[in-house]
Amino acid sequence: MNKQMIHDLVGIGIGPFNLGLAALAKNFPNLNTKFFDRNASFNWHPGLLMPETRLQVPFFADLVTPADPTSRFTYMNFLKTKGRFFRFGIQENNFITRFEYNEYCQWVISQLPNLHFGFTCEAIHFNSQKDCYDLYFRGADGHSYLFHGKKIVIGVGTVPSMPECVADCDHDLVFHSSNYLFKKEMLSGQKHILIVGSGQSAAEIFYDLLQHTSNSSSVIESISWFTRAEYIFPMDGSKFAFELTSPDYIDYFYNLPDTIKQKLQSAQNRLYKGVNKELIDAIYQRLYLNALHDSRLKVNIQTNTEFDQIRVENQSKINLLFYHLTKEQFCEYPADMAIFATGYKNVIPEFLNPVRALIQWKEDGNYDANKNYSVDANDSVFVQNADLQSHGFNSADLGMGPLRNAAILNTIFGNEQFTFEKNVTFQHF
Numbered sequence: 001m002n003k004q005m006i007h008d009l010v011g012i013g014i015g016p017f018n019l020g021l022a023a024l025a026k027n028f029p030n031l032n033t034k035f036f037d038r039n040a041s042f043n044w045h046p047g048l049l050m051p052e053t054r055l056q057v058p059f060f061a062d063l064v065t066p067a068d069p070t071s072r073f074t075y076m077n078f079l080k081t082k083g084r085f086f087r088f089g090i091q092e093n094n095f096i097t098r099f100e101y102n103e104y105c106q107w108v109i110s111q112l113p114n115l116h117f118g119f120t121c122e123a124i125h126f127n128s129q130k131d132c133y134d135l136y137f138r139g140a141d142g143h144s145y146l147f148h149g150k151k152i153v154i155g156v157g158t159v160p161s162m163p164e165c166v167a168d169c170d171h172d173l174v175f176h177s178s179n180y181l182f183k184k185e186m187l188s189g190q191k192h193i194l195i196v197g198s199g200q201s202a203a204e205i206f207y208d209l210l211q212h213t214s215n216s217s218s219v220i221e222s223i224s225w226f227t228r229a230e231y232i233f234p235m236d237g238s239k240f241a242f243e244l245t246s247p248d249y250i251d252y253f254y255n256l257p258d259t260i261k262q263k264l265q266s267a268q269n270r271l272y273k274g275v276n277k278e279l280i281d282a283i284y285q286r287l288y289l290n291a292l293h294d295s296r297l298k299v300n301i302q303t304n305t306e307f308d309q310i311r312v313e314n315q316s317k318i319n320l321l322f323y324h325l326t327k328e329q330f331c332e333y334p335a336d337m338a339i340f341a342t343g344y345k346n347v348i349p350e351f352l353n354p355v356r357a358l359i360q361w362k363e364d365g366n367y368d369a370n371k372n373y374s375v376d377a378n379d380s381v382f383v384q385n386a387d388l389q390s391h392g393f394n395s396a397d398l399g400m401g402p403l404r405n406a407a408i409l410n411t412i413f414g415n416e417q418f419t420f421e422k423n424v425t426f427q428h429f
């Protein structure tokens, strides 16, 4: 690696969004890019990589297709290269498993030599003499490394979010859903399992546990599933809802005043926080069959109920306190294992501290992103998946990633290398 060179673009974090950027940028040999990730290798949300879990976007919302369907990094080309194109076509399911998506991303990575794993970004400074950024990394070998970049794209993703009192709780069997598979072997011996939250991860874990209990060696006696939602609701996959996952909608949303954006967002849960309809059907079917065959498993799905407190008396006794939102009553539930599927949050990385003054901030402490996803006056620092407040609920959507990356690359090139389809929706916003 040439550390003295000033790269045109340095990406921090190699999740699907910066990976998609690296793949699109590969078409431009004159653009000198490097991407770094602190992990030793790419593995997409490994704690939830159950074999049957599926993407919530169709396969053509891969790393590149919405921006450049002619790219060699499309999911179709991956299938063809692996000799799986025909089988994929015949099985007629647009929603690929997360396992396949992970494999696809690793296939793309294997073709991009400018991606480097085992490098944690620790600080970024502006170098006024060289008119570029100095990026300090800690390598997996413990050494410090300095790289230079004219443009930076921050793609560090989100972090698991838990209620404060739980985050401080030191108990092996109280954990965030992102660790589910790492904790799964501890299931043996646990009789009463409790899940908090009702998004896709909670539903996947609930379903996986239901399947686990059909195994004769399972000792699980009860599974409780608590949510403050009124019911376990599906993600809206209807046609006119999908139209909101479009550049047209992002254009409309971006130009609204912040107060209106906040109001809209709080009413949009069903567009991106619900559960796949197919998974809801599978869960219901499993519950129906369990009831029919008089399974000894006790299932308690409790809605309208908000988590309040946790009491850990010793390593084998957990009590959870909930508040029923309509009955206005507190209720306490004991459990052996409590899984918090309580989502993810954006955190502003500390490595930005030395350049904070160059970044645009909103009053609430979030980035104040420009339309092209830069967050400074000179279009030199860009953010991925941190534009919820400015660009709307599509921020974390995998299908919108390639379009965001196309906008970033167009800005860097100063011209339309990528074109955007306009007026794609039948609805007007």
Ligand SMILES: Cc1cc2nc3c(=O)[nH]c(=O)nc-3n(C[C@H](O)[C@H](O)[C@H](O)COP(=O)(O)OP(=O)(O)OC[C@H]3O[C@@H](n4cnc5c(N)ncnc54)[C@H](O)[C@@H]3O)c2cc1C
Residues within 6 Å of the ligand: 012, 013, 014, 015, 016, 017, 018, 036, 037, 038, 039, 045, 048, 054, 055, 056, 057, 119, 120, 121, 122, 155, 156, 157, 158, 201, 349, 351, 384, 385, 396, 397, 398, 399
């Ligand atoms: C289980 C799960 C399933 C999902 N499924 C879907 C789906 O089906 N459809 C959809 O549209 N969205 C889905 N999402 C939402 C979203 O698209 C994903 O979370 C996606 O991984 C976000 O990509 P990212 O590139 O922003 O971040 P991440 O995938 O989180 O990657 C960020 C990377 O940055 C690295 N990093 C962090 N800090 C540093 C640092 N200081 N230095 C170097 N590297 C650093 C991390 O190691 C990490 O590898 C899902 C989310 C989850 C949790």
